[in-house]
Amino acid sequence: MLGMLGGGQLGRFFVIAAQNIGYQVTVLDPDKNSPAGAIADVHICAGYEDILALTKMKETCLAVTTEFENIPAATLEFLEEGLIVRPSSKAVSVVQNRIHEKIFLRDNNFPVGEFVIITDVASLGLVKNDIYPAILKIAQFGYDGKGQIHVNNYKELEAAYKKFSYKPCILERKLSLDAEISVVLARGHDGEKINFPVVENHHVSGILDISIVPARVSNALCTEAVHYAEKVASQLNYIGVIAVEFFISNGKIYVNEVAPRPHNSGHYTMDACDFNQFDEQVFSLTGTPLKNPKLIKNAVMVNLLGDIWFKNETLSPPNLDLFDGSTTEVLHIYGKSEARAGRKMGHFTVTGDNVTNLELRAKEIKDLLSKN
Numbered sequence: 001m002l003g004m005l006g007g008g009q010l011g012r013f014f015v016i017a018a019q020n021i022g023y024q025v026t027v028l029d030p031d032k033n034s035p036a037g038a039i040a041d042v043h044i045c046a047g048y049e050d051i052l053a054l055t056k057m058k059e060t061c062l063a064v065t066t067e068f069e070n071i072p073a074a075t076l077e078f079l080e081e082g083l084i085v086r087p088s089s090k091a092v093s094v095v096q097n098r099i100h101e102k103i104f105l106r107d108n109n110f111p112v113g114e115f116v117i118i119t120d121v122a123s124l125g126l127v128k129n130d131i132y133p134a135i136l137k138i139a140q141f142g143y144d145g146k147g148q149i150h151v152n153n154y155k156e157l158e159a160a161y162k163k164f165s166y167k168p169c170i171l172e173r174k175l176s177l178d179a180e181i182s183v184v185l186a187r188g189h190d191g192e193k194i195n196f197p198v199v200e201n202h203h204v205s206g207i208l209d210i211s212i213v214p215a216r217v218s219n220a221l222c223t224e225a226v227h228y229a230e231k232v233a234s235q236l237n238y239i240g241v242i243a244v245e246f247f248i249s250n251g252k253i254y255v256n257e258v259a260p261r262p263h264n265s266g267h268y269t270m271d272a273c274d275f276n277q278f279d280e281q282v283f284s285l286t287g288t289p290l291k292n293p294k295l296i297k298n299a300v301m302v303n304l305l306g307d308i309w310f311k312n313e314t315l316s317p318p319n320l321d322l323f324d325g326s327t328t329e330v331l332h333i334y335g336k337s338e339a340r341a342g343r344k345m346g347h348f349t350v351t352g353d354n355v356t357n358l359e360l361r362a363k364e365i366k367d368l369l370s371k372n
C-alpha cells in the first residue's frame, strides 16, 4: 500500500500507474469527489493536517508521496517519523515557497532572472525603477498564474502588494521570452537519475496550454536545461519525480520554478514514451531501479480547461466523440465533479512523426472541441 497526499489529476495518474504495477494506493484528500480518491483503493477524506488520518497512513502505507506542492511541511515531517516520505519535507519546503526557492537557486549559482524579495512595505523601497515591467508573485500557494499581478511602476507595485494583503512576495523582472521549456526528471534513493525529453511549453494567461516534444530549441539549450534540472535534484537531495521550468530569453536560459512532483508538461509521456512520469514516481518511491524512458513518438499535448464546458455561461460539455480510440489521438479526462473556467478538466495528446503536422492537428481538434 502506497500513500498519496493530494487527490487531483496528478494523484489519479499516480494511482493508475501504481495499480498497474501491482500496488494499492491510499489517497488523502479532503474533497469527497477528488479525481484520485475516486479510483484509489482507500480514500481517506480528511484534511492534510488531520492527525488521525496521517496516523492511519503511517499504520497502513509502506511509503508516501505527494502530488500537491502546498502540502504543509509539518505534515511531511510528521509522516517522516516512521514512514518513507519521498520527496522529503526538506526538499518540498524549499520549492513550495518562491522566496526559499529563489534563494536556493541564486545561492547555488543557477541562472535566474532579476528579482527582489518583498517581505514588508519597507522592502518596496529597495526596488529599482528599471525592473519594470515586472510581475509580483505571492510566495506561497500560487499556481496556474494565480497569485501573480503584472506591475509597470511603483504605484502599481504598492497596489498589488496591498491586494496580496502584504503577504511575502517575489517581484520579478518580466523577461522577453524566446521560448519556455521544461524538464521532468526522476532521482532514485541511490542518486541515480533519469530524465524525459525536453518539452516546449506555451502558456495562455499563465496556464499551460500546449506542450510540444521534442522542444524546438537548440541542442545546446536542451543540454543546459537537463544539466540544471539534474543539478537542482542533486542539490536538494531529492528522491522522486521533479520538474524544472525554464525561460529562454535573448538566447539565454533561466530557471523559472521547480515543482516537487510530476508535471502537466510531462503528460505526453503517457502516450509517447515506454515509461511515463508516473511510473517513475512509483519506482523512485518504492526504491525500484528507475527505467530509462524512451520517446517512441513525437507528441503535442493540449490542456482542456473548463471554459469549453460552457456556452454563453450555460453548461454545455464538449462533444468528445471525435476521440474514437485511436492510439495517436488520446483523450484523458480527469473525472472532476464540476467544470469551472480555468480549471484543468483533461488533456489530449497527438503523437506521430512530424511535429508541425501534429501541432496543426492538435489545434484543429482543440478548435472543434471549443466550437461545441
Ligand code: ADP
Residues within 6 Å of the ligand: 113, 135, 142, 143, 144, 145, 146, 172, 173, 174, 175, 176, 177, 180, 203, 206, 207, 245, 256, 257
Ligand atoms: P505558476 O506556473 O506557478 O503559475 P510561473 O511563475 O511559472 O507560475 O508563471 C506562469 C507563467 O507566467 C510562466 O510560465 C510564464 O509564461 C509567465 N511568467 C512568469 N514569470 C515571468 C517572468 N519573470 N517573465 C516573463 N514571463 C513570466
Ligand code: MG
Residues within 6 Å of the ligand: 245, 257
Ligand atoms: Mg510555472
